[in-house]
Amino acid sequence: MKKNKKYYISQALLITFMAILCFLWMVPLVYMFLTSFRPNDDINLNGFVLFPKVITFDNYISLFKNTQSAPVGKWLLNSLIVSLSSSLLTVLISSLSAFAYARMRFKGNKLLFSFLLLTMMIPSVISLIPNFLTIKGMHLNETLLALILPFLGGVANIFLIRQFLYGVPKELDEAALIDGAGYGKLFFRIILPQMVPILMVVGINTFLAAWNDLLWPLIINQDAANRTMTSGLSVVQGIFDDEKGTLMAVTVVSAVPVLVVYLFVQKYLIRGISLTSGMKE
Amino acid sequence: MIVREISTNNINQSNKKKGLKAFTPYLFLLPHLIFFAIFVVYPFLYGIYISFTNFDLMNSPKFCFFDNYIKILTFGSKYSKDFFAGLLHTFIYTVTAVPLIVFVPLILAVLLYAIKNEKLRNFFQSILYATSILSVSTVVLIFTWLLDRDNGLFNNLFMVDINFKGNEILTWVAIISLTLWSGVGGNMIIFLSSISSIPKSQYEAASLDGANAVNRFFRLTLPSLRFPLTFSLITGVIGGFNVFGQPFLFGGKVGSYETVMMEVYEYAFGSSPMAGMASAMSVLLGLIILAASVVQFKLMKEK
Structure with a gap:
């Protein structure tokens, strides 16, 4: 009985503490939202107020009207195009490659894969200037392709998908090949659907990485x-x-687009974090 | 005769198929290998080459052996001052941010794990992780406004007058704070899921042996977190040495906040590009990152 009481008290204390922390955690976001609905004149004149007395959507309207120095609508569209295509292309290219490394026999399989893994050690800063020159040399700077292509050579996702494929039964391949299906058919019809969970993880991670990239x-x-x-x-x-x-x-x-994505794909994101840190699910 | 013909025909066909089959794997690899060669292997080699030249992005590069490296390592020269100032700031950031970005999530994970109500636990986890998916630009703008001297929430709520852009230490405090706000989520989830995978029976056994909560943490929880701790420490240090966005956007473009990445950015893409020098700085930074990762990995393995 005594222990029970102690248990409830400690749980209540813990929950209260976490609730307060989470509330504080959200304060910067809330302050951002509140300010975005305040008229600029009101801010310049009256300074700080916690809850705005006048609420306006003018800031958002004027924002999308500015198409010269800050074409925000275009930025959103660019980000959406770049993130979506990076995500889809990375999923396709990495899974094709991972399938070959995991399931096909060819000369140099192990050697080539070890080489890929080795390049993961390369600090990305060294490649920055050469990649800039390459893209410029292809006359792709100032295009959206410049923001997509350089990331398609990544290795980490291939590694993740290849690991996942070891959990997919090999009998599937054998059955399909005996039935006369080629590797193409086998991959797209049979293996690809099996890989959906890991491809979601790769796709979402790539989407967010592309959306959040700053330097490049x-x-x-x-x-x-x-x-x-x-x-x-x-x-x-x-x-x-x-x-x-x-x-x-x-x-x-x-912030809103990524937060909305987060609401829907939280499960995959969290699983992805555990996977990329090399733990079992 | 006829039988023989058919059989040779068969052999021919299967040989042809075999030839094709031997080629198929490379078709699967090709799309990736093209991008891998152009954007991973080539730039690494070419980046090292440029670091031995006087390349300025305009004229064709001229080989100048170790000139750039010698200039950087000659104490007192402009390049040496820039590089080592950058390195100092990068170190300051890494040494303060990385321990926090590992231990704060560790504490949060332990606290979250202690909450028995699973729904509440997941809810708290979602909230604390939500800020981790925001871009560095978003986070810096939010904090710039939050910490604004006149109109920011912080100064007004606590009735203080702190100018976070006024001196170096305060600026670093702000930079580290916003890094924490947007960075503890990932490690917290890693730790929480590894703690959850420790068998409950082990905790019960320890409790029966009379171990209290603190004892259980040091004897049971911490050792089982060795791998995720190594992982988050190494990724943290790599991220720390590569830090660019936070000081670049919050600290202002020039001043005492320049990290090595900012120096590389300035030297390579500033008004008078010195890509050779910038590459030499990148290579040095890369070597430091590599060395730090190897040392940490070895230390963790020994323990």
């Missing part, structure tokens, strides 16, 4: 129209210096 898009696409949401956001501070309401509205626009 900052370097390779410098025209306002070719920026992504993340790289664009890094240059708006100066533009909206006297319009903090608008500045927070842009920030909201940059």
Whole structure:
């Protein structure tokens, strides 16, 4: 009985503590939302207030009207195109490759794969300038392709998918091949559906990585129209210096898409984190 | 005769098929290998080559042996000052941010695990992780406004007047805070799922032996977290040495916040590009990162 009481008290204390922490955790986001609905004049004139007395959507409206220095609508579209195509292409290319390494016999399989793994040790900073030159040499700078292609050579996802494939029964392959299906048919009809869980993880991780990347898009696409949401956001501070309401509205626009994605794919994200850290599910 | 013909025909066909089959795996590998060669292998080799040249992004690079490296390592030169100032700031960031980004999530994970109501636990976890998916630009803008001297929530709520952009230490405090806010989620989930995978019977056995909560943590929880701790420490250090966005966006473009990555960015893509020098700095940073990873890995393995 005594132990029971102690148990409930400690649980109540713990939950209270975490609830307070989570509340504080959300405060910066809430402050961003609240400010984005305040008229800029009100902010400049009256300074800080916790809850805005006047609420307006003007900040959002003026935001999407500015198509010169901060074309936010275009940035959103760019980010969406880049993140979606990076995600789909990475899933396709990595799974084709992982399938070959895991299931096909060919000369140099192990050697080639070990070489891939070895390159994961390369610090990415060394490749920055050469990649810039390569993309420029292909005349792809200031295009969205510049933000997609360099990431398709990555190795980590192949490793993840290959590991996953070892859990898919090999009898599937044998049965299909005996039935006269080629490797293409086997891959697309039979193996691909089996890989959906890991492909979701790879796809979502790639989507978020592309959406959040800063340095590369900052370097390779410098025209306002070719920026992504993340790289664009890094240059708006100066533009909206006297319009903090608008500045927070842009920030909201940059945060909401990923937060919405998060609501729907949380399960896969969390599983992905455990997987990439090399643990079993 | 006829039988023989058919059989040779068969052999021919199967040989042809075999030839095709031997080729198929490479078709599966090809799309990736093309991008891998162009954007992973080649830039690594070419990056090292450029570091031995005087390349300025305009004229064709001229080989100059160790010139760039010598300039960087000659104390007192401009390049040496820039590089080592960058390295110092990178170190400051790494040494303060990385322990926090490992131990704060560890504590959070232990606390979350102690909550027996699974729904509440998952809810808290979702909230604390949500900020980790935001981009660095988003996070920096949110914090710049939150910590704004005149109109920010922080100063007004606590009735203080702190200028977070006023001096170096305060700026680093702000940078580390926003790094924590947007960075503890991932490690927390890693730790929480490894703690959850420790068999309950082991905890019960320890409790029966009279071990209290603190004892159980050090004797049972911590040792079983050795692998995820190594992982988050190494990825943390790699991330720390590569830090760019947070000080670049929060600390201002010039001043005492320049990290090595910012120096590389400035030297390579600034007004007067010195890609050779920037590459040499990248190679040095890369070597440091590699060495740090190897040392940590070895240390963790020995223990």
